[in-house]
Amino acid sequence: MANCPICKKSETVQAYRPFCSKRCADVDLHRWMGGHYAVPAVEPPDDFDTEIEQALAEQSSPDEFH
Numbered sequence: 001m002a003n004c005p006i007c008k009k010s011e012t013v014q015a016y017r018p019f020c021s022k023r024c025a026d027v028d029l030h031r032w033m034g035g036h037y038a039v040p041a042v043e044p045p046d047d048f049d050t051e052i053e054q055a056l057a058e059q060s061s062p063d064e065f066h
C-alpha cells in the first residue's frame with residue numbers, strides 16, 4: 001500500500017486514495033490549481049528540443065566518422 005503523498009502517512013483511506021484523508025486530497029488539488037505541479041506535456045521547457053537534438057547528434061555522429 002502506498003503512503004499518502006502529502007503527509008507521508010502509511011494509512012490511506014480507500015475513499016481518498018492515494019491520500020490518507022480529504023484534507024490531503026484537497027491539499028493536492030490546491031497544488032494542482034495553484035500550478036505548483038509542472039505539466040511538461042502541456043508546456044515543455046524551452047531547452048527540450050535542444051536536448052533531443054543533442055542526444056540525436058551524439059547518437060549519429062560516431063557513424064559519420066566511420
Ligand SMILES: [Zn+2]
Nearest residue numbers: 004007020024
Ligand atoms: Zn495525508
